[in-house]
Amino acid sequence: MPGEQAMVQRPEANLVKQREREQLLETLRSVREGNERTRRIAAIKVMSGELRERKEKFVKAFIETARHFEGVRRKNLRAFNEGQLRELADFLAEKAKPWAILQRISYPLVSISLVSLYLKMGFFLGDAAFWFFGGMGTFIATVVLTAIIYQADSLVYFRCHELLKSHSLDGQEFFPFKELRHELTARKPKKIVESESDPEG
Amino acid sequence: MVYYGGDIEGRIPKSTNGQAAPDQVKLAQKDLPRDFVDYHKSIRRLQRICGKIKRFCKENASTSYLLVMFYAALKAQAETIRYLNDDLINRKIAWDKATKLPSPGSVVADIASYLDWKNPAAPREISAGKRVSNPTLAALLNSFTEWAVLSEETISCSCGEGGFLGAFKSRTVSYKIMLQTILKVDEKDRLRIKQLVAIRSGDRKFLEHHFEVKRESRLLDDGVIVLTAECALKIGNAVEVEQVFQESTKYFELEKLQSLVTAAVFDWKRW
Numbered sequence A: 001m002p003g004e005q006a007m008v009q010r011p012e013a014n015l016v017k018q019r020e021r022e023q024l025l026e027t028l029r030s031v032r033e034g035n036e037r038t039r040r041i042a043a044i045k046v047m048s049g050e051l052r053e054r055k056e057k058f059v060k061a062f063i064e065t066a067r068h069f070e071g072v073r074r075k076n077l078r079a080f081n082e083g084q085l086r087e088l089a090d091f092l093a094e095k096a097k098p099w100a101i102l103q104r105i106s107y108p109l110v111s112i113s114l115v116s117l118y119l120k121m122g123f124f125l126g127d128a129a130f131w132f133f134g135g136m137g138t139f140i141a142t143v144v145l146t147a148i149i150y151q152a153d154s155l156v157y158f159r160c161h162e163l164l165k166s167h168s169l170d171g172q173e174f175f176p177f178k179e180l181r182h183e184l185t186a187r188k189p190k191k192i193v194e195s196e197s198d199p200e201g
Numbered sequence B: 001m002v003y004y005g006g007d008i009e010g011r012i013p014k015s016t017n018g019q020a021a022p023d024q025v026k027l028a029q030k031d032l033p034r035d036f037v038d039y040h041k042s043i044r045r046l047q048r049i050c051g052k053i054k055r056f057c058k059e060n061a062s063t064s065y066l067l068v069m070f071y072a073a074l075k076a077q078a079e080t081i082r083y084l085n086d087d088l089i090n091r092k093i094a095w096d097k098a099t100k101l102p103s104p105g106s107v108v109a110d111i112a113s114y115l116d117w118k119n120p121a122a123p124r125e126i127s128a129g130k131r132v133s134n135p136t137l138a139a140l141l142n143s144f145t146e147w148a149v150l151s152e153e154t155i156s157c158s159c160g161e162g163g164f165l166g167a168f169k170s171r172t173v174s175y176k177i178m179l180q181t182i183l184k185v186d187e188k189d190r191l192r193i194k195q196l197v198a199i200r201s202g203d204r205k206f207l208e209h210h211f212e213v214k215r216e217s218r219l220l221d222d223g224v225i226v227l228t229a230e231c232a233l234k235i236g237n238a239v240e241v242e243q244v245f246q247e248s249t250k251y252f253e254l255e256k257l258q259s260l261v262t263a264a265v266f267d268w269k270r271w
Helices: A020-046 A048-070 A074-078 A082-095 A098-118 A126-150 A152-166 A177-185 B022-031 B039-059 B065-084 B104-117 B135-142 B204-211 B254-266
Strands: B034-037 B093-096 B124-127 B130-132 B148-157 B171-185 B191-200 B223-235 B239-248
Touching: A020 A048, A020 B148, A048 A074, A048 A082, A048 A152, A048 A177, A074 A177, A082 A098, A082 A152, A082 A177, A098 A152, B034 B039, B039 B065, B039 B093, B039 B223, B039 B239, B039 B254, B065 B104, B065 B135, B065 B171, B065 B191, B065 B223, B065 B254, B093 B104, B104 B135, B104 B171, B135 B148, B135 B171, B135 B254, B204 B223
Parallel strands: none
Antiparallel strands: B034 B093, B124 B130, B148 B171, B171 B191, B191 B223, B223 B239
């Protein structure tokens, strides 16, 4: 093809103007973004006290969820660097989405439900629901209840993660790394074992 | 336009028996459109012309940017002549008798050589860790030889979106800005510099709606011509420039192009 030169980094000269309509759309978009940013800054200022609580909750839920989902314990987490912890936070948030949990637990439950329906039998939580709601009701009730009971920690984690992310500016500092590091490195207070025999007595 | 008939290469026409007739020799030398000038002398002449053009451009800021491009072409030619010739091996340079400028063919050929041996787009180390390059200048010079890519850009555009909601949606369109510069001699013995600027994009709707140009490039199947500029140049004791023709679309930034060309050529110290 004509005009194809060797690969060189060319500066952008912006020689083509936008049409008036597009300029207007750009202006509107930047105004909207500016307003949204101002609103979020105000909201963050107002909710800064609440954010601190959320961060604490997030840290606890993060440690629990990491243990529950990935089998990573507190002492293992200490060896992780900042980048790994941030990535793990995002990874766990993906896994902790309610629909992701439902999807994971639905496969065995579907098979159990089908077998139980085939045998005209209910199973643990489904016994009562089977008579009240019928077969499908049993299935749905079982799935939802199991999800809530077994994944309570991860749901808390997911909620905290989303809230912190929604209150971060330009995607910065939603992850409370300092708090997490402090929590991980804090030593548990040693139990004071009182000696049974009084040395003086 | 003048058609230069006869032997372009400057060979002496031969008679029927194969011997050069004395009258024919004289006639041929007189009628030849070109002089063949020694390389030392050519370099001096080119430097003088470049100096005149530069002075003229500084005094007349509103002059055509095509003159600046021609300055770059002559500068590159002078550098190439200096690089390729020495006292042992050298060649003569073809100068146009009518315009008193290097012949367009020799200018283009020397620019092609210049881009070969000293491409300004290639980063050059000027000191430890500091590298410079001038891809804009390389594109401008390359435009004398073929369609050259000046820059690759993107724009947020809502052109060509059909339907009710189309006008409110914008999308990112990428395109290339391409240049071609043509040199020729006219009937009034002036050098004509003609430049075509085309926008090339795979997004046909963007091209049709944004530029509202009916003229499409014959060579670039996915491009439209957005600027056609032509000027006539005569350099004697003074520089005379006449803007012959200029047509640009509404949404093309001609002033930006002018300042880009001027900055790329006059601010570059490493010819």
